[in-house]
Amino acid sequence: MLPQEATVRSLVAGFLIVVMGVASLAWATDGFRAVLLETSRRININEQHPAFPDVFVEDQAGNRLNTADFRGRSIVATFMYTRCVTLCSVAGSDIAWLQKSIYGGDQSDKQKPGVQLLSISFDERDDRAALLDYAHRHRAQLPDWRVVRIPDPADRQRFMRALGVVAIPDGLGGFTHNAALYLVAPDGRVRAAFDIDAAPAALTALSTDR
Amino acid sequence: MKRFSTAALIWIGLALPVSRSVLEAHIVTHQFLQLGTLVAVGYIMGTVLRRRWDSVIAPWNHLGIPGLLLTFFALLIWLLPRSLDVSLLDPAWEVGKFISVPLLIGLPLSFSWPHLNAIGRGFVMANFAAMLVTMGILYLVAPERLCTNYLIEAQQTFGRYALAAGISLAISYVLYVVAASRAD
Numbered sequence: 400m401l402p403q404e405a406t407v408r409s410l411v412a413g414f415l416i417v418v419m420g421v422a423s424l425a426w427a428t429d430g431f432r433a434v435l436l437e438t439s440r441r442i443n444i445n446e447q448h449p450a451f452p453d454v455f456v457e458d459q460a461g462n463r464l465n466t467a468d469f470r471g472r473s474i475v476a477t478f479m480y481t482r483c484v485t486l487c488s489v490a491g492s493d494i495a496w497l498q499k500s501i502y503g504g505d506q507s508d509k510q511k512p513g514v515q516l517l518s519i520s521f522d523e524r525d526d527r528a529a530l531l532d533y534a535h536r537h538r539a540q541l542p543d544w545r546v547v548r549i550p551d552p553a554d555r556q557r558f559m560r561a562l563g564v565v566a567i568p569d570g571l572g573g574f575t576h577n578a579a580l581y582l583v584a585p586d587g588r589v590r591a592a593f594d595i596d597a598a599p600a601a602l603t604a605l606s607t608d609r
Numbered sequence: 610m611k612r613f614s615t616a617a618l619i620w621i622g623l624a625l626p627v628s629r630s631v632l633e634a635h636i637v638t639h640q641f642l643q644l645g646t647l648v649a650v651g652y653i654m655g656t657v658l659r660r661r662w663d664s665v666i667a668p669w670n671h672l673g674i675p676g677l678l679l680t681f682f683a684l685l686i687w688l689l690p691r692s693l694d695v696s697l698l699d700p701a702w703e704v705g706k707f708i709s710v711p712l713l714i715g716l717p718l719s720f721s722w723p724h725l726n727a728i729g730r731g732f733v734m735a736n737f738a739a740m741l742v743t744m745g746i747l748y749l750v751a752p753e754r755l756c757t758n759y760l761i762e763a764q765q766t767f768g769r770y771a772l773a774a775g776i777s778l779a780i781s782y783v784l785y786v787v788a789a790s791r792a793d
Contacts, residue, residue, distance in 0.1 A: 405669075405671050406671050408669045408671070409669055409674065409675050411669075412669040416675055416678045416679050420681070421682075423682065427692055433691060434689050434691055435755055436690055436691045436694035436695055436756065437754075437757055440757075528736065548648065555652075563698075563757075565698070565758060567758060575760055576757075
């Protein structure tokens with residue numbers, strides 16, 4: 400074989416590898432937009448609008464509900480565990496701020512907007528007393544703001560998986576997790592995920608929804 | 610052939626649920642031990658396979674450059690925190706990792722290495738060292754978690770190790786080249 404022939408073949412091979420390499424890289428980074436899984440998860444939620452799964456939950460008053468019962472209303476949801484003193488308590492303040500902004504603290508108002516506020520615990524240790532305590536601490540008012548747990552572990556896993564929520568033990572008895580505010584449209588699809596310090600943006604998105 | 614079957618056994622051993630859960634529990638062992646050994650498995654298998662197949666591959670692998678490009682792109686994808694992270698959550702990615710890391714990083718490198726001249730080898734080593742240093746600094750200073758599956762403290766520990774590994778690699782390669790040229 401002539402040396403030139405090997406050069407041409409190698410050029411072809413190299414060219415194909417570069418084309419496939421760039422394509423794979425684009426695929427692995429959501430079109431060169433995400434090098435982190437969390438970024439990719441947000442892109443997926445904001446563009447694909449995954450379904451907010453139907454699971455049985457129990458709120459701070461012991462009411463047993465299904466997330467499907469909220470269809471027809473918007474939901475602002477966040478994942479937390481009641482012992483959390485960092486991110487989740489910021490998320491708690493976020494929801495408290497939303498409760499105040501949407502419902503104005505006036506519980507006699509008959510014109511209640513169709514927004515369900517939802518704090519969902521992913522910690523199996525959270526029982527109803529823990530939920531109630533969390534609800535008191537953040538002045539959560541029923542039925543506008545439900546602090547819930549998912550009693551069935553399989554449901555809990557399925558729910559977290561569907562939204563890409565990952566909570567890992569922090570070695571101090573708590574969890575580190577990818578916290579966010581989720582805006583669920585009345586049709587039961589997750590419209591958008593917001594950073595937990597972006598409650599005003601979530602409120603703006605809510606008002607354009609209604 | 611003994612080397613080949615040893616590498617294959619290590620490959621299978623790494624894929625066992627017990628070794629996966631042990632090595633993947635920490636970002637340092639996940640990247641250095643699991644990924645590092647998978648690359649080595651592919652490389653060792655390649656050193657056996659190339660005896661027979663190098664004459665077939667060589668015309669398509671002039672100066673070892675196409676093979677090196679394959680290694681480069683596959684490595685780049687597995688350096689993304691997203692890939693590492695998703696491999697812990699999505700079984701398809703996990704399988705993809707166990708196949709692609711040996712076969713697309715280690716194997717092509719072993720076919721290309723003998724065809725690289727001194728400049729080519731130096732280029733590979735310098736790039737690998739620079740990559741480790743850059744990665745180390747990024748993991749060390751990133752204010753946020755890069756992987757949803759690992760704590761920030763673990764991420765910083767990895768950063769420190771990667772930085773140290775990159776610097777040690779650069780120094781030892783320079784020493785090796787100096788020693789080798791003296792010996793000539």
